[in-house]
Amino acid sequence: MTADAAAGPAPLPKRERTGFLKRFLPRTLFGRSLVIIVTPVILAQAVATWIFYDRHWDTMTNRLAFAVAGDIAMVISVLEHDPTPEGRNWMLANTARSTDLIVTLEPGNTLPEQRPQLRGLLERTLGKALDERVHRPFAINTRVAHEWYEIRVQMPDGVLSVMSPERRLFSPTSYIFILWMVGSALVLFTVAIIFMRNQIRPIKRLAAAADALGKGRDVANFKPEGATEVRQAAAAFLKMRERIHRQITQRTEMLAGVSHDLRTPLTRMKLALDMLGDGPEVEELMTDVAEMETMIEGYLAFARGEGTEAVAPTDLTRILNETVAGARREGAEVLLETEADMTLPLRPNAMRRCLANLLSNARRHGARIWVQAERRGASIEILVDDDGPGIPKGSREDVFKPFFRLDSSRNQATGGAGLGLTIARDVVRSHGGDVTLSDSPHGGLRVLIRLPV
Incomplete structure (x- = not known):
């Protein structure tokens, strides 16, 4: 065996251990905060429950069971000491009056040779106590009556039946403890949920305001609120x-x-x-x-693309139809496919200028133009295809730079002054979207516009 094998498997790298733990953690701040609050409570209640059942339950159950077994042993001892009918009747009446046990003697009866299996902690504890105190064959019946236990003990001349109320064998503190644990946990969870929701709400509003600003929308009604750090x-x-x-x-x-x-x-x-x-x-x-x-x-x-035009709910289908109609008047052959109603917050004039630049660029370098717009999940995608020479893959990011021109057959890809695609991407990104270039299935350039709804 080599030294490496003897050393055992190597521990996981810290990054892998961290990733393993993250898979089991909630992804939201609300969920993680609840875990931080709830985990110590669950651990504390688990420890308290273990202590209760290990100490209180065991101790109380043993004491109660041995007390009942002791009373039964005393009754048997007195009956054996004075077996006369008068002594027996006196003992049974006195036992019922002073111990809450109902004792009857069934002459001639016998218990089954095989003792029924004891089930549950209470029956096993009571059985142990009877073995130590009574030293006679016995049987325990927990279904004879509601809140009563029957203990049958074999006597020389019959069977001694002892009816014990449940309160003699079971302490109600168990129910009280369980109700207290469950009730306090529910109250704590409710308070924690309400508190955490109130603390996280300002963070969500800040995230929504930042997202709206990134999409060029107005956030005039936003104001700082919440905890000090969130306000900062x-x-x-x-x-x-x-x-x-x-x-x-x-x-x-x-x-x-x-x-x-x-x-x-x-x-x-x-x-x-x-x-x-x-x-x-x-x-x-x-x-x-x-x-x-x-x-x-x-x-x-x-400069107009960077202006202060307000964002308003706008029908993108109408803008596409108007822009395509303008390109057709200038001699372009354009095929348009779009959905009936695609309304979203836009700066109408800026978006119209963006689409006009893209169609003008496609018209200069291709014979036909294909425009398609549709919703895809939480965004709208616009495709502008042409059948021109296209743009080399290595230059597709460079053409978005201001005044950049290609030294190829498509040397005017960015427009007459080299700002066409720059303005288009600037407008789309100001709305929170983006513009990307790829190869068109028609052999030319494909321009993909993705706008968040």
Whole structure:
């Protein structure tokens, strides 16, 4: 045997042990908090129950059983000492009056040779006491009457029947203890559930507000509440929301201002070029000016995409129909498949601009366009396919970068100024969704838009 084998199996890595434990833990904070509260209570009650049954129950049951067995042994001893009818009648009457035991003698009867099996803790304890105190054959019947036990003892001239009330053999503290344990546990669980729900509710509201902010929705009615730590997190969230809104507003105003200011010198340049007349150099300058105008329009479109348009319940089917109709008027061949009613919170103009950019991009590089929209679980998916040259797999993330252009047959994949797909993804992500690219079954590019409902 090698040293490694003798050492036994290696212990599980810490990460594996942690993962094993996590499989049995609740996944929610509410469930884990209840486990933290309930587990010590269950352990404490288990210990208390063990102590009760090991000490109180055993001790009390033994004492009660031996007391009854002692009374029966005393009756047998007196009957054997004075077997006359007068002495027997006096003993039976005195026993019934002073011990609560109803004793009768059945002359000539005998017990079965085989003793019935004793069942239950009480019968076994009483049987043990009778063996030690009476030293005679006996039988115990627990079904003779409600709340009564019959103990039959074999005598030389018959059978001694002793009827003992249940209270002589059983202490009601057991029921009281069980009711107390169950009742206190139910009260504790109820209080814990109510308390934990109240503590977790502000956390759920904070999570819902963060999710709404990520989807571009308004969270104006949100306010900090709950425990101090939750209030601190909520206050940090509100400050973050204000910073995000301020940064978006500043960037929007800056882009709009720069783009607007650049139009004036471009207009003067165009007028100057018109006055120069015709010529190859003038045509090249005119091309450069036209390209600069296109870039400025892209700046303005990008700025509008980051604007402060309000989110409102919007019928996406209507926006798709309008956008597709506009693409068809520009000469595109578009096939549209969509469900009848797909209403969700959107910024209508921004979403219309996003879809128009994608259709314009597909129209420039393909002969036909296929648009499909449907609900899938908790989201809506929009597919835009074309039969153009597509985009290489390694460049599908690069085309979302502002002003990026491909050096291929699809070198205008991002639009005239390189902002088409950038604006589209920016709009979709501001709604909490995303845009991904893949190969189209029609041979070109597939654009997948996924929007949360």
